[in-house]
Amino acid sequence: xxxxxxxxxxxxxxxxxxxxxxxxxxxxxxxxxxxxxxxxxxxxxxxxxxxxxxxxxxxxxxxxxxxxxxxxxxxxxxxxxxxxxxxxxxxxxxxxxxxxxxxxxxxxxxxxxxxxxxxxxxxxxxxxxxxxxxxxxxxxxxxxxxxxxxxxxxxxxxxxxxxxxxxxxxxxxxxxxxxxxxxxxxxxxxxxxxxxxxxxxxxxxxxxxxxxxxxxxxxxxxxxxxxxxxxxxxxxxxxxxxxxxxxxxxxxxxxxxxxxxxxxxxxxxxxxxxxxxxxxxxxxxxxxxxxxxxxxxxxxxxxxxxxxxxxxxxxxxxxxxxxxxxxxxxxxxxxxxxxxxxxxxxxxxxxxxxxxxxxxxxx
Amino acid sequence: xxxxxxxxxxxxxxxxxxxxxxxxxxxxxxxxxxxxxxxxxxxxxxxxxxxxxxxxxxxxxxxxxxxxxxxxxxxxxxxxxxxxxxxxxxxxxxxxxxxxxxxxxxxxxxxxxxxxxxxxxxxxxxxxxxxxxxxxxxxxxxxxxxxxxxxxxxxxxxxxxxxxxxxxxxxxxxxxxxxxxxxxxxxxxxxxxxxxxxxxxxxxxxxxxxxxxxxxxxxxxxxxxxxxxx
Numbered sequence: 001x002x003x004x005x006x007x008x009x010x011x012x013x014x015x016x017x018x019x020x021x022x023x024x025x026x027x028x029x030x031x032x033x034x035x036x037x038x039x040x041x042x043x044x045x046x047x048x049x050x051x052x053x054x055x056x057x058x059x060x061x062x063x064x065x066x067x068x069x070x071x072x073x074x075x076x077x078x079x080x081x082x083x084x085x086x087x088x089x090x091x092x093x094x095x096x097x098x099x100x101x102x103x104x105x106x107x108x109x110x111x112x113x114x115x116x117x118x119x120x121x122x123x124x125x126x127x128x129x130x131x132x133x134x135x136x137x138x139x140x141x142x143x144x145x146x147x148x149x150x151x152x153x154x155x156x157x158x159x160x161x162x163x164x165x166x167x168x169x170x171x172x173x174x175x176x177x178x179x180x181x182x183x184x185x186x187x188x189x190x191x192x193x194x195x196x197x198x199x200x201x202x203x204x205x206x207x208x209x210x211x212x213x214x215x216x217x218x219x220x221x222x223x224x225x226x227x228x229x230x231x232x233x234x235x236x237x238x239x240x241x242x243x244x245x246x247x248x249x250x251x252x253x254x255x256x257x258x259x260x261x262x263x264x265x266x267x268x269x270x271x272x273x274x275x276x277x278x279x280x281x282x283x284x285x286x287x288x289x290x291x292x293x294x295x296x297x298x299x300x301x302x303x304x305x306x307x308x309x310x311x312x313x314x315x316x317x318x319x320x321x322x323x324x325x326x327x328x329x330x331x332x333x334x335x336x337x338x339x340x341x342x343x344x345x346x347x348x349x350x351x352x353x354x355x356x357x358x359x360x361x362x363x
Numbered sequence: 364x365x366x367x368x369x370x371x372x373x374x375x376x377x378x379x380x381x382x383x384x385x386x387x388x389x390x391x392x393x394x395x396x397x398x399x400x401x402x403x404x405x406x407x408x409x410x411x412x413x414x415x416x417x418x419x420x421x422x423x424x425x426x427x428x429x430x431x432x433x434x435x436x437x438x439x440x441x442x443x444x445x446x447x448x449x450x451x452x453x454x455x456x457x458x459x460x461x462x463x464x465x466x467x468x469x470x471x472x473x474x475x476x477x478x479x480x481x482x483x484x485x486x487x488x489x490x491x492x493x494x495x496x497x498x499x500x501x502x503x504x505x506x507x508x509x510x511x512x513x514x515x516x517x518x519x520x521x522x523x524x525x526x527x528x529x530x531x532x533x534x535x536x537x538x539x540x541x542x543x544x545x546x547x548x549x550x551x552x553x554x555x556x557x558x559x560x561x562x563x564x565x566x567x568x569x570x571x572x573x574x575x576x577x578x579x580x581x582x583x584x585x586x587x588x589x590x591x592x593x
Contacts, residue, residue, distance in 0.1 A: 042515050043506055095444045095503070135508065166485060166515065172515025176478065190475035190557065205469040206552050207539075209530045211487060219473045219486065 008107050010351035011087040014107040015133055021127050023109050028069035030089070034059035037068065040304070040335070048254030050091050050102075062091035066108050067304070067329065067346060068336075070098075074112050074344075075337045076207065081113035087351075100321070101352075110346030112333070117343045118273060121308045121328060122280035124345050128312065128324050129286060131349060137323060138315045143295025144160035144168065144327070145307040146257065146270040149245055153266020156181060156232050159222060171299050178240070183231035194220060195227040233243050239263035246295040250278050253293035277308060304332040314357055323357070324349040365411040366580045366587070368404065369423055369432035372414035379458045380433045387590050407590055409583030418442075420569075425449040427574035430584065437463050437541060437564035441501050452570045454591060459566030461541040463501055465559030468530055468537070469552045476558050477512045480537075484516040487536065498522035498535035501561070505539040508561045518564060527551040 019025060035058070037045050049064040049224050063069060066086050072186070074082055087107040094100045105116075109127060111120045131141075151164045160181045167174040181184040187195075207213055239260050246253050246260075254275065261267050278288045298309030307328030314320050326347020334341040370391065373378045381391045390405040391412050402412035413429055420434035421442040433456065439446050466473050474483055483497040495517045501503050502519050509517065520535050527547050529535040539561065542548055548555065568591070576584060 038494075038518065043518055044510055046502075046519075047506055047510070074512060085515075098445075162483065163485075167513060170515070172511075173481065176513070180478070188476050188478075188557070191479075194473060201472050206471075207470045208471075208552050209468045210491065210533045211468070211471065211483070211536055213470070215486065215490060216471060216473055219483065261552040 001083070001357065002352055006353045006355055010355055011105050014349055014351055014354075015085050015087040018085035018107070018109040018127065021085075021109070021123075022083040024083060026070060026084045026086050026087070027071065027088065028063065028066060028073060030063055031060040032063050032069060033057070034061045036072075036336075037061050040068070040332075046093075047095060048093055050093050062220055064092055065090050066106060066348065067110065067332075070108075070110050071332055071336050071344065074110075074342075075333060075340055078112060080342065081115065083112075084108075084110045084346075099319075105351055106348040107351055108346060108348040110344065112342050112344045114343050116280075117307075117328070117345070118276035119280045120343065120345050121277045122286070123282050124326060124347055125281060125308075125310055126284040126286055127318045128287050128310070128326065128347055128349065132312055132324060132354070133328070133352065135323070136315065136361075137312045138292075139310065140292055140294055140297050141308070141310045142294050143270065143274055143308055144305050145273065146267050146295060147243070147299075148306060149270040150240055150264050151266045153264055154232060154236055154240075155225065157229050159226065160229075160232070169299055170348055171296070177239070178232070181232045182234075182237050184237075187227070191223065191227075195224045198224075204226075235263050243267070244296050246293070248293060249289045250274075250288050254278070254297070257295070273307075274293060298327060304329045306331045310347065315354070317357070317360075319325070320353055320356070321350070323353045364577055364580055365409045366430040366574075366576070367411050367413050367428070368587075369413045369415045369420045369429035369434075370402075370434045371433060372421070376417055376433075376459055379514040380566065381457070383456050383458070389587075389590060397568070405470070407577060407583070407587050410587055421446075421450070424554075424569055424571040425573060427571050429460050430571055430574040430576070430580070431587070432569050432571070433566055434569065435459055435500065436567055437461065437462065437504070437562055439567070439569060440562060440564075441504050444503075449572055451572055451589070452567055453570050454568040456566040456568060459564075461543050461564045463504060463539065463541055463561040463564060465505075465539050465556045465561065466537060466542075466548050466553040467556065469554045471554075476554070476556060477509075477514055480556060480559075481512075481516075484514065488516045494518040495537070496520045496535040497537050497539050497541035498526050498529040499538060500526070501541075504561055508593040512558075527553060 020118055034051055050062040051059055053059045089103055090106050091103050094102050111124055113120045147168055151161055154161060164179050167177060201220060224259060243260050246256050248256060258272055261271060282288045298305050305327035309327035311322040312324040313322050324347060328345040330343045333344050370380050384391050388406045391402060393402045402414055404410045404412050415423060417434045418438055420432040421439045423429045425443050426433045443449050474480055487495045497517055498520050500523050505519060522529055526538045526540045
């Protein structure tokens with residue numbers, strides 16, 4: 001096990017390399033407003049982050065990652081384009097696995113640049129690749145943007161598409177919704193009764209709570225309309241399923257997805273972006289022909305990545321968390337930008353895990 | 364030394380626990396005054412009775428300060444992460460039945476399943492500018508249940524008592540609470556989601572996996588368990 005000073009030294013080295021690449025060093029505070037984190041991630045963040053509080057500022061969280069404060073800082077007063085780097089502790093509450101660290105160091109690099117997103121993706125990936133060279137790692141890549149485009153392009157109602165978009169990061173609920181919209185799962189009896197009626201139904205029991213009768217009637221109307229809407233077609237379902245299952249090297253994945261795009265033409269612009277990224281990566285010396293691409297990759301991580309996603313894993317140590325992860329999060333800048341937005345991509349490395357792996361190789 | 368048996372210190376849970384052991388030839392009794400939280404055990408050698416609040420028993424088991432304890436499944440699952448590694452379930456006692464359930468206002472005629480709840484939570488947040496609030500004292504259990512079911516856009520608000528009343532006074536939109544007959548829920552115009560059973564709980568005898576046993580204590584444990592098995 002590497003000790004603290006070794007980890008600090010490794011972190012400093014990694015950060016220095018990011019500085020050389022153009023990253024300006026930033027050092028966000030350890031305590032973050034819990035409100036913002038809760039707004040973004042919902043209640044699930046409470047299972048992952050330590051919460052504390054005082055009477056003045058209310059609930060605060062020990063930062064579970066750097067991306068959020070860096071985006072906030074940039075959106076408030078950052079000049080464009082910008083590249084940032086940082087190194088420091090993050091804190092993760094652990095409720096299930098005592099072997100997972102609840103405090104560890106992350107070193108990161110974030111790019112805010114609207115000129116050429118494909119090249120910014122490639123820049124970040126190539127930098128991480130360089131930082132980790134020499135270690136035997138499996139590299140996973142994906143692109144949430146392709147899935148989002150597929151959902152947007154479905155020949156179905158806006159309500160259904162919005163529901164699916166909301167759950168791209170929760171694969172099980174996504175699947176259940178998809179089965180419902182395709183008419184593959186039986187409608188619950190309660191829903192069947194509800195939609196077989198007409199007219200307003202509220203008013204038979206006492207109205208209590210903040211959710212008003214109008215909201216209830218509105219939803220009943222939505223459900224009735226939904227029941228009358230045709231199911232998502234079999235060929236679209238088949239295409240979507242094929243897309244979710246794509247797991248190949250980049251060139252073959254591209255070929256497969258071009259085929260799938262015959263039934264889901266809405267993904268074509270996203271595929272063009274993937275192709276541009278692959279070209280930019282190649283230009284930066286990445287062996288794209290042997291790089292893995294997995295269309296479902298990144299769906300179970302924290303839900304701010306909405307484009308390119310990547311992760312580096314120690315294949316011989318499946319017990320270890322990923323050594324590095326990253327991706328594109330344009331939508332997050334929009335959410336925190338108060339009207340502003342900028343394409344953004346970045347990632348983090350864990351110096352402690354690099355040292356652990358290096359130790360193993362030596363012994 | 365004797366092994367320590369932790370039992371709820373008051374109310375029906377205590378009485379029923381005493382009855383349960385009495386039927387197995389073990390007499391538990393409070394020693395001295397009502398205020399004293401120590402007791403006596405007759406009918407088996409080497410066992411001490413410790414009277415504790417039911418809510419403290421999981422922690423005492425996990426710390427190994429009591430060897431055996433009687434408390435609800437709900438409390439063990441809520442308070443002890445990875446409870447299987449800290450305690451062993453010896454015997455359900457057949458009383459103290461209570462289900463941890465999710466309940467919404469009866470007037471939500473459009474909500475019967477978790478799928479409905481999830482859709483309503485999204486709409487509620489758009490309409491009211493805050494996440495749909497669920498009043499509960501079982502934060503961990505409810506959060507894990509909802510995460511597993513893929514329900515988003517809710518928030519848990521803490522409620523340590525009179526939870527069913529929070530909807531009416533609009534400090535929460537719905538509740539996650541323990542119910543046995545559902546009567547309190549109905550009286551408060553609430554209904555249970557058809558797939559909203561978070562946990563089925565009853566009073567249970569647990570053994571601490573953490574507590575240490577001397578030779579004598581092992582013997583005491585064995586003879587106690589032999590009585591219980593009969």
